[in-house]
Amino acid sequence: MIEPPYRWHWKPPEGEELVARARVSLATGAASRVLGRRWFRDPERRDIQVELAGWPAGPSYRPRSWFDRVVWDGAVAVVTLLLTLVVGLLGGSTGEPEGGLGRSDDPENEEKDFPVLWAAPGTLARTLPWQLDPDRRPRTDVTELVLTDRRLLVIGGLADPREPREDVLWDTDLSTVAAVERRPYSVGGRDFRVVFTDGSWCRLTSLEGEDLVRGLATALGSEVR
Template sequence: MLGIPRLINIIGNIAAPSGQLVGEPGSPGKSQDPENEVDDFPVMWAAEGTTARTLPWQLDPARQPKRYRTEVVLTDQRLLILGVDAAAGLAPADELWQVPRTSVAAIERLAYPQNGPDVRVRFTDGSWTRWKVGDGAKLAASFRGERKPVTEDALTPQQQQRVAELLANPPLSVARSVGRVLPVTEPPTLELLPDGTVAVELRVPLSNGTDQTLTRYLSPSGTDVLPKDPAK
């Protein structure tokens, strides 16, 4: 297994135009940048020899094997892209690409109607790429240092009580065909936001051998709140 912390984000629906999910009906809304949101997506702007030109070919959905996905990982030292072959069962992820975090100039969340935000990753050499990710706001805020990992003892007593309730009875419903929700055995991932809100991420195991990620945001008083959108 790779010696890296838990994944911070997932590149999802990367085959689709930014304005509309794969298989999702309805209008994609008005594009703010059609050239890079609809006509050509995912996007890479890079001269020969620049960082973005080194991105792995597996990001191209037309060349990916079936049941294959790519995941992006941000650590305190690196930005990585992993490849996960779901057809291979529990096989570890492959490291497809990495750069030092110091090579990344910015990660920007870009809003676009109907399908939510994308992110643009700018490198220090001027090249850049644009992706659809699972939670662009989280990735961008983590890069800016606005979300800081904390331990449970750094939480308020009310937040600690609410975390204990979530662990004991995670509010997750799944279809019967997926299986049953099993007790949570892993400790939660906790991140502190600038306003004192804590993001709690639980990995909830299911009886079919998979797990689902459950995220809740807790105010200092321990109440569930919606995260503020920094792009608005």
Template sequence: MDWYPSPDEDLLLRTSAKFATGIAPAVAGSRWFRDLERSDIQGELSGWPAGPTYTLRTTGDRAARRTGRALLVGIPLIANIIANIGGASGSPFGDVPVRGNPEEPENEVQDFPVMWAAPGTLARTVPWQLDPARRPEGYATDLVLTDRRLLFLGTRSGTLAKADVLGEFTRDSIAEARQMKYSEISADVRLTFADQSWIRLFTGNPDSAERLCELLNGTVQAVPESELSSGQRDRLARLLSELPDTAQPPLITRLPSGIVMVEVRVPAKAGKDLYETHSILMDASGGPAKPHPGDL
């Protein structure tokens, strides 16, 4: 592994993380960094390299973008465009059903801030490498949660070097985590700091987004590997041996009935920065277990 927690702390979760990207027609492919007046603060972020400037898409831009996609994928999408001409207000083609409905139109449809931060607040101190438009090619960022800290790590593809520790925050500096389901595969998370500034991240997997929020909000019980029984540790070792080397560290939680759930994220073949989840349920001896009512 390219990073290890301190001897006196337990690793709870590690997941891919980067600034999210808008999906609503007017903000598709865009992200902004805002103060409380919705002014652009990119130039005020200390040490950040220059990044792209985005503008809201007009109706004409959105029509051209959608028509271009239709030319690439053929008649089925053209039929879909025709079927959706009378769609949602504000979009000539309607919404994308699988993404649900916007929870905060002002932050997801009319604008798409991934940082909301007054001067001097914690959100302004997160690493610039979280921005895919600024970081070097082949560089990726992960979020790590332990029982003491939340960290951001940077890694370079194709190397065995130790991960860069880009930033860290104490657990009590995080006030809330919320899964934002109006997003690509429902994998966005908004982290709100104790000073009420916030950032919005894409985690690559809806399960990762959900578990991160549950762990930070205290609604699930994480189980360190050191607390597993010998049978459970053996079963975990067998699971990990069946997965590729690119698998992330396991997330282990205890369900309300007492059985243990192990989840491991593995890079998905479906697309870049996407992950699939492999999971097992174990009883106290490490044997297979079935969920009880209320467990899942």
């Protein structure tokens, strides 16, 4: 993905204040069974991606098999050992956190399955734009989650400094947002979940989302979970 040397210039209308914004995408599984995968579920855990209005077709994932996991985990262990030996000989550090991902407090949704959209029919999460999915949007496009003092928005754009473009893809009043939750069981602890008042939610990831998460929690009058 292109990382342009500029920031977008979208501004809220007069009378509305910009609080924070960060580049986001739908998260991706990190545990061995769901590595590199994501699903879209209803409360009965059915796959609903074909029901999402206006969404183009995307990949259909299966959980990784026991054999796949053994082969992958073995390869990762060998590479990690070799890297540790080489870096150790050079007197450095691999920079990997101790214990890897650690222990999940929600294994049903982080280790056995990995929904990034959890939404019953008619709920708000089903209206989120497909551009949040990195498997569906063009590699030249980016999406940002924007917080103002009134709304939460998704802005999408073309990451081209010669012809930048950005559009509001989705927005909702802050009164529809119930909570924001960090999900530390993720690569770099970068994932977070936005929960809506109708019980639906989405799981996003961001390299630069801390100010956004804190700002949203403050706007909701709560601490970040």
